[in-house]
Amino acid sequence: MPDIEPFSPRGMFHEGWTAEVNDYAIACGWALKGKQFIVGDVAGGLFAFEGDTGKIIWKKENIHSGGLLAMAIHPEGEIFATSGQDGKVQICNCHEGKVIKTLNLGKSWVEHLKWSNDGLFLAIASSKKVYVFNEIGEDKWISEDHPSTVSAITWSNKNELATACYGRVTFFDIVNNKTNQKLEWQGSLVSMELSPDGDIVACGSQDNSVHFWRRSTGMDAEMTGYPGKPSHLSFDDSGKLLATSGSERITVWSFIGNGPEGTMPGELCHHTEPISSLAFSNKGMLVASGSRDGSVVASFLKDDGNGDPVGAAFAGDLVGAISWKPDDCALAAVNAKGVVNVWKFKVRTNLFSKGFK
Amino acid sequence: MSIKDKVPVTILTGFLGSGKTTLLNRILSEEHGKRIAVIENEYGEVGIDQGLVINADEEVFEMSNGCICCTVRGDLIRVLGNLMKRRDKFDYVLVETTGLADPGPVAQTFFMDEEISSEFTLDGIVTLVDAAHIDQQLGRSDESSEQVAFADVLVLNKTDLVSDDALDILESRLRDMNRMTRIIRAQNANVPIETVLNLSAFDLDQILKRRPTFLEPEYPFEWTGVYDLDAGKYKLMLEEGPDPEMSLVALVNQGESEEELKDGAESSVRLYAEKANSLNPGNTIPYGEHINLKLEDKGNKSFIMNIEKPTKIGLFTQHTAKEFNMKVIKCIENKEIQFNTERFWQAEHEHDDEVSSIAIERFGDVDPEKLNTWMGRLLSEKGVDIFRTKGFISYSGNPRRIVFQGVHMLFTAQPDKEWGNEPRRNQLVFIGRNLNEKDMQEGFDKCLI
Numbered sequence: 001m002p003d004i005e006p007f008s009p010r011g012m013f014h015e016g017w018t019a020e021v022n023d024y025a026i027a028c029g030w031a032l033k034g035k036q037f038i039v040g041d042v043a044g045g046l047f048a049f050e051g052d053t054g055k056i057i058w059k060k061e062n063i064h065s066g067g068l069l070a071m072a073i074h075p076e077g078e079i080f081a082t083s084g085q086d087g088k089v090q091i092c093n094c095h096e097g098k099v100i101k102t103l104n105l106g107k108s109w110v111e112h113l114k115w116s117n118d119g120l121f122l123a124i125a126s127s128k129k130v131y132v133f134n135e136i137g138e139d140k141w142i143s144e145d146h147p148s149t150v151s152a153i154t155w156s157n158k159n160e161l162a163t164a165c166y167g168r169v170t171f172f173d174i175v176n177n178k179t180n181q182k183l184e185w186q187g188s189l190v191s192m193e194l195s196p197d198g199d200i201v202a203c204g205s206q207d208n209s210v211h212f213w214r215r216s217t218g219m220d221a222e223m224t225g226y227p228g229k230p231s232h233l234s235f236d237d238s239g240k241l242l243a244t245s246g247s248e249r250i251t252v253w254s255f256i257g258n259g260p261e262g263t264m265p266g267e268l269c270h271h272t273e274p275i276s277s278l279a280f281s282n283k284g285m286l287v288a289s290g291s292r293d294g295s296v297v298a299s300f301l302k303d304d305g306n307g308d309p310v311g312a313a314f315a316g317d318l319v320g321a322i323s324w325k326p327d328d329c330a331l332a333a334v335n336a337k338g339v340v341n342v343w344k345f346k347v348r349t350n351l352f353s354k355g356f357k
Numbered sequence: 358m359s360i361k362d363k364v365p366v367t368i369l370t371g372f373l374g375s376g377k378t379t380l381l382n383r384i385l386s387e388e389h390g391k392r393i394a395v396i397e398n399e400y401g402e403v404g405i406d407q408g409l410v411i412n413a414d415e416e417v418f419e420m421s422n423g424c425i426c427c428t429v430r431g432d433l434i435r436v437l438g439n440l441m442k443r444r445d446k447f448d449y450v451l452v453e454t455t456g457l458a459d460p461g462p463v464a465q466t467f468f469m470d471e472e473i474s475s476e477f478t479l480d481g482i483v484t485l486v487d488a489a490h491i492d493q494q495l496g497r498s499d500e501s502s503e504q505v506a507f508a509d510v511l512v513l514n515k516t517d518l519v520s521d522d523a524l525d526i527l528e529s530r531l532r533d534m535n536r537m538t539r540i541i542r543a544q545n546a547n548v549p550i551e552t553v554l555n556l557s558a559f560d561l562d563q564i565l566k567r568r569p570t571f572l573e574p575e576y577p578f579e580w581t582g583v584y585d586l587d588a589g590k591y592k593l594m595l596e597e598g599p600d601p602e603m604s605l606v607a608l609v610n611q612g613e614s615e616e617e618l619k620d621g622a623e624s625s626v627r628l629y630a631e632k633a634n635s636l637n638p639g640n641t642i643p644y645g646e647h648i649n650l651k652l653e654d655k656g657n658k659s660f661i662m663n664i665e666k667p668t669k670i671g672l673f674t675q676h677t678a679k680e681f682n683m684k685v686i687k688c689i690e691n692k693e694i695q696f697n698t699e700r701f702w703q704a705e706h707e708h709d710d711e712v713s714s715i716a717i718e719r720f721g722d723v724d725p726e727k728l729n730t731w732m733g734r735l736l737s738e739k740g741v742d743i744f745r746t747k748g749f750i751s752y753s754g755n756p757r758r759i760v761f762q763g764v765h766m767l768f769t770a771q772p773d774k775e776w777g778n779e780p781r782r783n784q785l786v787f788i789g790r791n792l793n794e795k796d797m798q799e800g801f802d803k804c805l806i
Contacts, residue, residue: 024442042442066409067443085411107412111435127414148416148431166418166431188418188431206434206470207420207427228471247471274471320442336442 004272004293004314009343011311012298016330016342017054021047022061025320025334027071031080031094034326037342038094039334040071040082047340048097051325054342058097063090072113072122077326079135081122083110089124091137101137116155121174123161125150130163132174141174152192152203164192164203169213183213183220191231195239200255202242204230210244210253212260221261223253232278236285241305243287245275250289252305266305270297270312276319281328286310288331290319296333298345313343363478364441366450367554368463370504371485372494373399373456376514380485380546380553381453387550392447396436399455409447411436415455417462425741426766429466434473441476449554450477457500460484460507461744464764481556484508484538485546488527489518495530502712505531506744506788508538510553517544536714537747537786576622576703577629578604580677582685582696583611583618584670590688591662593642593672598681601653603674604633607662609644611671613698618671622702625673636660644670652681659686669697677701712744715794717801720782722753727804732768735800740766742792748785749773753806761785 009015023041031038036057037049044064048057064084073080079100083089089103089110108127115122121140124131127149132141148166156162159175166188171180188206195202201213208226210233213219228246235242242253242260250268253260271291280287285301294315301307318336325331325345332342369377377399385393398415416431433452440450454463460482467479484504487494494501505511511531516524528540541548595603606625611617624645633649638658642648652658662670662685674683678699685694728750736743746763750770757772758781783805787797 026442042439067439069439109411109439148418149414149435151431151435166416186419186421188420188429205421206418206429206431207422231472 004295006316007312007314009311009313011309012345013296013311013313013331013343014346016344017049017052018342019047019049019054019056019340021045021334021338021340023338024336025338025340026068027082028321028323028332028334028340029071029073029080030323030325030332031073031077033077034330036077036094037323037332037340038071038073038080039340040068041338042067044068044084046071046082046092046097048094049340051330051342054340060097063099064088069109069111070113072115074115074135075117075119081113081115081124083113083124083126085109087126089113089122089133091122091135103131103133103137105131112150112153114153114155114161116158116161118158120158121155121161123153123155123174125153125163128165130161130172132161141172141177143172146170148188151188151190154192154194156194156198160198162192162194162201164189169201169203171215181215185211185220187211190229191233193233193235193242195235195242195255196237197239200235200239200242202233202235202244204233204244204246208246223251223260223265226251228274232275234278234280234287236280236287236301237283238285240303241280241285241287241301243278243280243289243301245278245289247274248272248291248293250275250278250287250299252287252301252307254303254305256303263304266301266307268297268299268307268309270299270309271295277322277333279322279324281324282326283328286328288322288324290315290322290333292318294318294335296322296331296341296343298331311343311345313341315339315341363476364448364450365480365555366437366452366467366477367480367556368460368482369451369453369485370458370460370463370482370507371456371512371514372487372490372501372504374490375456375485375487376512376543376546377453377485380483380512380514380548381451383546383548384451384550384554388449388554391449393449393451394440394447396433396450396452398432398458399453411440415458417459424766425461426465426764427469428462429469430462433463433466434470437473437477441472457498458504459500460504461765464507465767468764468767468769480554481509482507483510483512483553485512485514486531488513488515488524488542492527492530502534502790503744505534505538506712506790508535509556511535511538511540512546512548512553513540513542514546515544516542534712534714535788536716537745537788576626578606578622578625578673578675579702580674581611581618581621581698581700581702582672582674582678583613583698584672584685584694584696585667586662586664586670586685586687586694587667588664591664591694592659592686592688593662594657594659594684594686595650595652595681596657597655598652598676600676601651602635603650603652603676603681604629605642605648605650605675606646606673607642607644607648608671608673609668611669613669618698618700621671621673629673711790712788713790713792715787715789715792715797717748717785717787717798718782719801719805720780722751722781722806723783723801723804724806725752725755728752731800731804735797736763736766736768739789739792743787743789745788746785748783750783750785751776751781 023043027040066085110126112125128145130143152164189203191204230246252266273292277290413432420427641661
């Protein structure tokens, strides 16, 4: 249990709704343009709630024997995919949670799922291989074996997929089945994020550093000195700021001008225990962080990466995942005890980005 | 999170065929009350009966800085990282490594990765060895000797395939490599479960309770026999043994009580420190001198002992009498004289194996700063070769003893229970490759106040 005292939502966070799922909640996301909120727990339970009220719409149990590992909601929000320890991927519809297609990938855990931005492809990482399927579950591409288990995947543009593993980031053109680029670095890459334009590749490494590459220039840089491995990375929607964390502190690198090389990053210290989830708002320079201590904080950032908290709330236990509502008017946090919290997020003045009501 | 809330993890290592899967199955079938998660790197032919079994390929991740201590096991981080989310559902983790696994990165994962160390505690490393094959394996592969060096418990398995004598020799070889370990003999991996699980192997109190003598001094001889002899001429007869020569000190008026034996041992240690005089068969053994019996010749070799008046002769021999079938025979009657008393000593072997243990035991307090400097330097220079470090230290001014434990260059020092009335002392054990005992002891002595 967290050591901090419970507290009521503060600043721009306001009471919304709460609900519960059966086990440790590890994945969540908004569907149907914010009308629905879906939560997956570690035991393989899936729950869909009304986005505004928290009323349960449907639930399913044990969708992956051995447990759920990942969930990804299609960008249009009508369908979603889940994967688990059973080596399977399920593509389901959001309205009733009905399984549309089951993909059997073998014995290994299926740990990562990513829809391409246009929603045409679903990328799936399982052990050393990466698979691409289309929306209706037809196979489109399979990678060769990577040198180690694939630790992260993300789409760099509509046909190009980036994969991270021990020692390497690789870009694959999955339509023409060729390797576009290989970026090498001897280290265990534990996380990966791309800037929205796909040019900057950022990876957190097991050796407590963040490694950047700029694909257009081939330049790379290593940011060291993290107290823990930077498992959590998030770019803002403009690609100016990258928030990173491997401890209770958030380090924000600014890519404005010649940065971040040679610049001092912004530092946010709002939590007493390490960060367990980190996400920029869909629009604007707001970053939300959830911690093992159960606290959730939203910070408004300046161009140099520094900033101030604009709201805080208490999720009750280790924050398993957070998710901004598509219109950024609410933030959801799910925790290790299976509690779901959705807070309304409202500005008090009109000075903030137009993304907020 | 306190250590009590963390999920204990036992690592099972050992060569293919040493019986890891058999032991695993025994644990799973006998520990009904517990829900045990098993992470298996080896896909053996024998299936695992029950429990939550996760197969994962061994993934050793070295870091760009090239530091051996930062090398971790990516597969464990991944799998345990997920398992910890389900911690209500299991209360023990067993990791079965492949036969060729280096235990270093496995153990280091529990020190180096904050997420893992915040939820799991390394309870102990159990290494299985196949008694019939380990001798060859130790000669052939580094992994095998490292698995022995890292072990908190060594299960000497398949003992039914090997003679008792061979087992004794093997056990002493293994003991020599790793003095901290507990050695358990087994057939078909049938060891009591409590000897391999919940060891709290890093808890020194536990170790000392089980093996209070693990820090007993080493002697340059293995055996003493005390013979009650009348005046006359005797033969010391030896058959062929493990060595073409053997050191010996013969003392007159040797008592038989434990105290007298230890006094005799003390004198012998001093004599052993002097250069030995070689003695060929047929020559007469002098008393109170370090001699070296030449035993190259085939068959029986005899040396003469002359006794002027009745006395008790203590023979402090480098090897045990049994190894050479050594006998004392009264010449005139050609009659064997049995020893009255025998005593075995913790032998200081010629370290045939590169891997060995060094123990340092000193009364008194140390200066924390000096110790830190010394340990820091020692581990940065020799950390690659030091596999395990365990021990406790008395810091001057600190009412509590400080417990040390380490893997390669990584170590933790934590305050433990209060000293109370107990005499303040320091005990450290290092297990490693090519360690210089004298240098390390001198280095430590300089930290004493």
